[in-house]
Amino acid sequence: MHIQPLTKGEQTRHRILDLAEKAILQKGFASTSIEELIAAAGITKSGFFYHFRDKNDLARALLARYLERDEVIFNDLFARADALHEDPLHGFLVFLKLLADLMSDLPNGHPGCVVASYCYQDQLFSRDVREMTAEGVRIWRARFRQRLDRIVEKYPPKLDVDLDTVAHMVAVVIDGGIILSKNLSEPRYLPQQVLMFRNFIRLLFLGP
Amino acid sequence: MHIQPLTKGEQTRHRILDLAEKAILQKGFASTSIEELIAAAGITKSGFFYHFRDKNDLARALLARYLERDEVIFNDLFARADALHEDPLHGFLVFLKLLADLMSDLPNGHPGCVVASYCYQDQLFSRDVREMTAEGVRIWRARFRQRLDRIVEKYPPKLDVDLDTVAHMVAVVIDGGIILSKNLSEPRYLPQQVLMFRNFIRLLFLGP
DNA sequence: GGGAAAACCGGACTCTCGGTACAGTAAAAA
């Protein structure tokens, strides 16, 4: 797997997406103007519309890139965790620790979740974009559900719980933690929440 | 405590706020136009600006009302829970059950959290509005922290946890659960998350 | 180095939105 160089067009496209993502996570999609993006990117309006059909197309591209990156990040974290621990439960616990570490390392705190941001403005987007966010959440659930299935084979849970709900909770804690951190301007709250969820997993499968 | 009748002006003001809240939770603040609100409320633009100085003032009033209502709802739930159980831990567990029930009873699912909605568009609001959201979260934390302090006196936790982080987690689970439910259009996921958090509290203070 | 495709530029056009100003009026409260 080698990295192929980006064409000039792809570079510009990524530059626009970077600027758009930052702006959208702070002001929302509607109040992020195309004009401000092209001004910051150093291109003209026509240049923008060469890359994106319309504003909704920008939203779609942004979300697609965000979901792809998430996939890469989580695959990497799981791979690193699995390399350290063969046991499914302890692998998962290590993963959560790595995740919390990753979030602690973000200097200005987590910039925000595009999916969460879209969810409070979903009427702005076309149906296919909304379906993308839903599909993204389902993929998350499936990924963690798979891990949990392997855990319960070896560690019967101390309480009778629905594993899909536990799998959902990963996303819930992250999205809720981001909101908490943003609201109180305290980046450390997010990793704290992840570690508290980790405590829950420990208690649930391992006990005190 | 008796309810005093609303003046006509207060009725209109509330009607505007109702419409604004619903719209803002679906489209975001920026794309909720004053024009659409007055059309739906059956008043004119002048009527709107009689009640609110500008759009930011609308945002402030909306948030203030939301926080006040939250306070009333949670006071009521705690009062009902405390009436059933004197014990702090079991009172808290009953509270969480009542909260989950309340959320299950919302026919179209939870409409959304104004604080969470504002958080992904905070650059749109004046400093005082942002400070209000932060203060709202702090009040939440203080409320739950107080309960947890009373619990630990009687039930030493099975793990060494920071109680502020546990207190934060109530808001985290609710805000994250709302996002989950909205994204997958499945209202039941939110109460499920609350009950899963309840499981965590049980395991933490009571054990399996 | 030449041609084709990719990557943009310039500018114009239409719409909506937030906000202002101000004069007047109906209805409710005192």
Add this chain to the structure above:
DNA sequence: TTTTTACTGTACCGAGAGTCCGGTTTTCCC
């Protein structure tokens, strides 16, 4: 009845949003 309260009506403005088209430069590839 008088005085607030709660609006209506109209007219206006500047800013900015999204869109479109015809042209021009830049880059890539042979």
